[in-house]
Amino acid sequence: MSKQVIRLLQLYPKDMNIYGDNGNMLVLQRRLEWYGYEVICLAYNPGDTFPHDVDIIVGGGGQDSGQDRIVDDLQVIAPTLRALADSGTPMLVVCGLYQLFGHFFKTKSGETLQGIGILDVETYGESERLIGNIIVDSKQFGDLIGYENHSGQTFLGEHAVPLGVVRLGAGNNTADIYEGARYKNVIGTYLHGSVLPKNPELADFFIRKAVVKKYSEMSDDLIDDHFADLARKAALKRPR
């Protein structure tokens, strides 16, 4: 019997892919394979044709200059991304793309990079960079462990739901306690690291949502997360 297929799309890997963000693709691919699915990995860069039948979307962070290079193209694919988000397609967007999935990023140099407003957040560049290990208390996924490095400070609008509450580090900003934002199955976060290898429960959230959306039910195979658990234990002890 041929295997069921899940199609992963990485947004802007040429310009938006720092601090190991590509690892998120690798984790989704490998876990899906362990669960018994066939995986097709796709990439979308400025000017490309947006692929059909995408089941999971991931996007990473980038320098302000990288965001500048993709921001116009992002407006072109915004209606497609919005329709996919509205229909429940799971998406993980980290840092630079988290900011641009919000309404705008006003950089420190005064430029406004227009976002696509899937997440009800706004971001303002500040002179202080928020850098270091971060631990976030998320009700649904337990402790989320990652690494942050951003000048933008993000503020939740009234329709935004945070991903969690910061226990170590800064998260969205230095003014409130929140990290990340959610809309349906879209999660925006400042956690690099990459985030998914150390947070398998979060990885399985995207996988489960995608598989159930496409095939109605998901394999009940169990994955041995022994090494991920060891990595989590070590990471939880690290200083900021």
Ligand code: GLN
């Ligand atoms: N350039 C953005 C900032 O500094 C995003 C950084 C990132 O993606 N790590 O806030």
